[in-house]
Amino acid sequence: MKIAVLSRNKNLYSTRRLVEEGINRGHEVHVIDCLHCSMNITSAKPQIHYHEEVLEGFDVAIPRIGASVTYYGTAVLRQFEMMGVFPVNESVAITRARDKLRSLQLLARKGVGMPVTGFANKPDNVPELLKMVGGAPVVIKLLQGTQGIGVVLAETRKAAESVIEAFMGLKADILVQEFIKEAGGADIRCFVIGDKVIAAMKRQGAEGEFRSNLHRGGTASLVRITPEERRTAVMAAKSMGLNVAGVDLLRSSRGPLVMEVNSSPGLEGIENATGKNVAAMIINWTEKNYKPWKTRTKGRG
Numbered sequence: 001m002k003i004a005v006l007s008r009n010k011n012l013y014s015t016r017r018l019v020e021e022g023i024n025r026g027h028e029v030h031v032i033d034c035l036h037c038s039m040n041i042t043s044a045k046p047q048i049h050y051h052e053e054v055l056e057g058f059d060v061a062i063p064r065i066g067a068s069v070t071y072y073g074t075a076v077l078r079q080f081e082m083m084g085v086f087p088v089n090e091s092v093a094i095t096r097a098r099d100k101l102r103s104l105q106l107l108a109r110k111g112v113g114m115p116v117t118g119f120a121n122k123p124d125n126v127p128e129l130l131k132m133v134g135g136a137p138v139v140i141k142l143l144q145g146t147q148g149i150g151v152v153l154a155e156t157r158k159a160a161e162s163v164i165e166a167f168m169g170l171k172a173d174i175l176v177q178e179f180i181k182e183a184g185g186a187d188i189r190c191f192v193i194g195d196k197v198i199a200a201m202k203r204q205g206a207e208g209e210f211r212s213n214l215h216r217g218g219t220a221s222l223v224r225i226t227p228e229e230r231r232t233a234v235m236a237a238k239s240m241g242l243n244v245a246g247v248d249l250l251r252s253s254r255g256p257l258v259m260e261v262n263s264s265p266g267l268e269g270i271e272n273a274t275g276k277n278v279a280a281m282i283i284n285w286t287e288k289n290y291k292p293w294k295t296r297t298k299g300r301g
């Protein structure tokens with residue numbers, strides 16, 4: 001296969017590993033920075049120009065598109081799709097997964113378990129919003145947040161109201177969620193490829209911290225997941241239309257609840273925690289499944 005790894009930085013762990021394992025398996029692998037691609041959209045023959053060359057002959061694109069470049073990155077991926085290149089994750093699926101409201105709505109429609117979640121645009125009825133998710137304690141999240149920043153636990157109704165009003169005063173988009181106390185500051189990252197969970201790790205928050213993010217001092221370890229957790233993770237990835245996904249679950253007293261579905265899950269944490277060669281598994285799955293023009297939108301993006 002001739003593989004394009006769409007990544008802004010060839011030195012990132014995940015990018016390096018995909019290149020390494022692609023080459024190990026005898027493939028031609030190029031790292032392409034989406035932001036340096038220019039596209040010819042007007043002609044009948046879609047093209048991508050990259051630095052001085054025109055990109056040609058690619059079989060597969062492996063998107064590793066950072067949250068900050070979603071808009072342009074998915075446009076470049078769509079252009080690859082319009083050229084018949086097989087995307088490991090399709091542009092529409094990435095766009096879906098990047099929109100928290102849309103992804104939670106999709107998961108709800110498919111009956112996937114998730115924490116009770118409320119959204120509101122204006123603070124006209126904060127008490128009602130809180131009541132909707134079962135009252136305090138609640139978790140309040142900035143939609144643009146990442147790595148645990150902008151995720152707040154409000155233990156009382158009063159605290160919740162002031163946090164919500166403060167965020168809304170800053171014109172930030174937020175969601176309010178039932179706090180899953182019994183998760184004990186831990187979550188489970190399930191790494192899905194195709195219709196299987198191929199690796200899973202438990203992330204435990206630091207002492208006294210309800211957020212399990214490794215960036216907030218959490219630690220990762222190997223975990224055995226239940227058949228129900230397995231089914232939930234696979235169903236979540238499928239609902240989004242993702243072939244490769246990192247599905248984050250909370251263990252609750254009513255079973256596994258999906259917190260979010262990641263379309264460019266990192267490889268470093270999961271490979272280190274499980275000792276599995278996840279990069280090789282992605283290449284392997286791609287070898288078995290790639291075909292020109294094989295997207296749900298048939299190259300129309």
Ligand SMILES: Nc1ncnc2c1ncn2[C@@H]1O[C@H](COP(=O)(O)OP(=O)(O)OP(=O)(O)O)[C@@H](O)[C@H]1O
Nearest residue numbers: 115139145146147148149151177178179180211212
């Ligand atoms: N409803 C909840 N109940 C209990 N714990 C939660 C809840 N929501 C989030 N957490 C904890 O807080 C952590 C951070 O939350 P979340 O993953 O939603 O935000 P983030 O990591 O900042 O966003 P992203 O993963 O998109 O970068 C989770 O990993 C989990 O440990």
Ligand SMILES: [Mg+2]
Nearest residue numbers: 147148248260
């Ligand atoms: Mg998270």
Ligand SMILES: [Mg+2]
Nearest residue numbers: 147260261262
């Ligand atoms: Mg995430």
